Amino acid sequence: MDIKLIKTDADYRAALTEIETLMGATLDSPEGERLDLLVTLVEAYERHHYPMDLPDxxxxxxxxxxxxxxxxxxxxxxxxxxxxxxxxxxxxxxxxxxxxxxxxxxxxxxxxxxxxxxxxxxxx
Structure with a gap:
């Protein structure tokens, strides 16, 4: 499985596109594992680059x-x-x-x- 860290906006967009294609994957399949890893990487990228502020x-x-x-x-x-x-x-x-x-x-x-x-x- 060839997965790399998301470092740029282009990497982020590519990961989102791939996630979209993998959305129907079975959980315990190689595609499901790839989906899970990509989602984890995207979440980490979003937390760092698009932090959500708490309400007052x-x-x-x-x-x-x-x-x-x-x-x-x-x-x-x-x-x-x-x-x-x-x-x-x-x-x-x-x-x-x-x-x-x-x-x-x-x-x-x-x-x-x-x-x-x-x-x-x-x-x-």
Whole structure:
């Protein structure tokens, strides 16, 4: 099996093209093993060249609320009274460590997103 590291954009595009042709391969076949190796190499290349940034804390909370059909009232056990929830959601107050722990535990929001410095909206 002749597989090389993906070092250039041309290597990356060629690997994607080959992956597309191998998509129907059986897992335990030589083609399936080649597909698995190519996908691993492409993922490594993408992680290095196209890193995904984590959302800021409020965006992460709003996303989980939308996905789980939650209202601000549902966040009260994790954040505090309703006025505190709205202060957090409107970026008027930062999350405390205790809030971060609870949001991570109860909603499964990655702690890395919750501790990230909040996004500052552009001023007019």
């Amino acid at each position: 804390p409020v965006e992460a909370i709003r996303f989980e609320m939308e996905q789980k059909g939650l209202t601000p009232k549902d966040l009260e056990p994790m954040i505090g009274r309703s006025n505190r929830v709205y202060e957090i959601l409107n970026r008027k107050r930062p999350l405390t460590l205790k809030m971060i722990w609870r949001l991570h535990r109860d909603l499964g929001i990655p702690a890395e997103s919750l501790i990230k410095p909040p996004h500052k909206p552009a001023s007019l």
